[in-house]
Amino acid sequence: MSGANGSGTQRPDYVVDDKERGVFRVNRESMTDPAVYHRELRKVFAESWLYLGHDSEIAGEGDYVRRTVGGKSMIFVRSRDGEVRAFHNACPHRGAIVCRQDAGTAKAFQCFYHAWTFDTQGALVGIPGKEAYADGCFEKADRSLTPVPRLDNYRGLWFMSFKPDIMSLSDWLAGAKEYIDILYDQSPTGSMRVVSGSHKYSMRANWKLLVENSVDGYHGMPTHQTYFDYVIGAGGLGAGGKKLHGRGYSLGNGHAVIEYWSPWGRPVARWAPQMGDAAKPEIEATKRDLQERLGTDRAERISEWNRNMIIYPNLVINDIMAATIRTINPVAADMMEIDAWAIAPVEEQGDRLETRLQNFLEFLGPGGFATPDDVEALESCQMGFNAGGEQFNDISRGMLREPQMDDELQMRTWWRQWAAQMSGVEVTDWDDAPPPENVENAPPGWTMPQPA
CATH class of the missing domain: 3.90.380.10 (Naphthalene 1,2-dioxygenase Alpha Subunit; Chain A, domain 1)
Structure with a gap:
């Protein structure tokens, strides 16, 4: 694939970028090949800042929206402590989603499969029949909802990233x-x-x-x-x-x-x-x-x-x-x-x-x-x-x-x-x-x- 300056090829040339001749072309396989789509999820969406939602959509404590970001279901919520958070919408127990509505106000999120319950800060707060688990089997804190690695906003536009070491949102937005x-x-x-x-x-x-x-x-x-x-x-x-x-x-x-x-x-x-x-x-x-x-x-x-x-x-x-x-x-x-x-x-x-x-x-x-x-x-x-x-x-x-x-x-x-x-x-x-x-x-x- 051609680099942005037209040099360096590691994969098939999906982009031809010749600034001297004024030629820029894109291989149509980049828009038909399933392998390109799967690579985009790993290389583009997993390594960029991605828009999640706006402040006004979660104006009150407990307000949330469910969003699909980079192919993944996410919870965007203003927690009961007033902080904005984002979590992977997956129960740490057996993987079912815990937020089943597109938007609303909640005191907690409960998995309908086995009824594990999480507060709006993502903490595990309820396990039916907890006595069935052996002491030391796990700590509740270790089975809480998984937060996104990076979350930040610019003027109320909230972005998230799956990449922990990505540049700051301000630098990313640039001009x-x-x-x-x-x-x-x-x-x-x-x-x-x-x-x-x-x-x-x-x-x-x-x-x-x-x-x-x-x-x-x-x-x-x-x-x-x-x-x-x-x-x-x-x-x-x-x-x-x-x-x-x-x-x-x-x-x-x-x-x-x-x-x-x-x-x-x-x-x-x-x-x-x-x-x-x-x-x-x-x-x-x-x-x-x-x-x-x-x-x-x-x-x-x-x-x-x-x-x-x-x-x-x-x-x-x-x-x-x-x-x-x-x-x-x-x-x-x-x-x-x-x-x-x-x-x-x-x-x-x-x-x-x-x-x-x-x-x-x-x-x-x-x-x-x-x-x-x-x-x-x-x-x-x-x-x-x-x-x-x-x-x-x-x-x-x-x-x-x-x-x-x-x-x-x-x-x-x-x-x-x-x-x-x-x-x-x-x-x-x-x-x-x-x-x-x-x-x-x-x-x-x-x-x-x-x-x-």
Whole structure:
């Protein structure tokens, strides 16, 4: 497999990365071979920081959610002492799961098989017929729930890692932290919450295809033409003669973002006709508040500019016509499961929140303009891989120029980290872009993101 700098081969070349010629290709076997999927679980998911959940989902003591992370069932809980913890969802006795609901509030978790009971701090507190075990057979502390080796958060976004000696979460997030901060600046108090409920769905395609798709500006117009026609018809796209523009950025450690201007509405502070006249005064008042609080440049960046970001390996944060968190979980070489949540400022309630959620459903929801198109496109790709013929996907677009929003720098950034983890070759440079020259493709007040 080629390293991120195009050198060093230990396994078959799944990634061809030639920066001098401007050629970047990915072997389609990386998305069809079950052996690659199993290696990803060991080398990518077992050795990365992985998104687990948000503070607001476990706001009270005893609140929990059950999550699948890296193919493993996990319990994410705020214990009775107020501390946030994460445990493997497996009874130390005989292995049955001890948390059987997706979310709730609990004083304890009890295995339904033999009724061993654990408190919210993971300690074993109850064994039916304990007298049947010989003295010294085991200590309760040794049979408690197994915590994850590493658990940390950035601004209420909680991540876990199965790797005890992994770098700190702050170092791992690198330049992605700036874009999380931009999202959180929507709130006057800098606080966001995940709105109750989620969009769960599956797709008969390799999980890496949706990673690519989530930061792929090139597919937008041809695949989602219906949405663009709808926005144009509502008086949005092309208003004032302005067109979509922006560019992609590498943020280090495989993370990447496209940041771009678009004329569609943004619930934070950009009104559009499809939101209705009643929403306009409050949205415009919010924009004035942003300007007073953060300055003109920062306010315009938050209200007018969109961001699609991938945090390696499988977390997507979209700050577009709605703000969403999405995790992409591999199930097999040709199957993935997706969880998506709307995220909003904690202060947002009533009609403003309804407008935000309507924007979420309109484009990214199960019956929205985007999701059904993307499912069909990616399942079509998987079918095409199985049809044979061409061996490589091409991801070379814009490789020898300053990247535009419909170029593929952000995908190459992600694939370089993937190739490095899968083969053990160190990444020396995630980026391949020349210094920025076209200031129109950058938001106001922009400075080059620092990848590390």
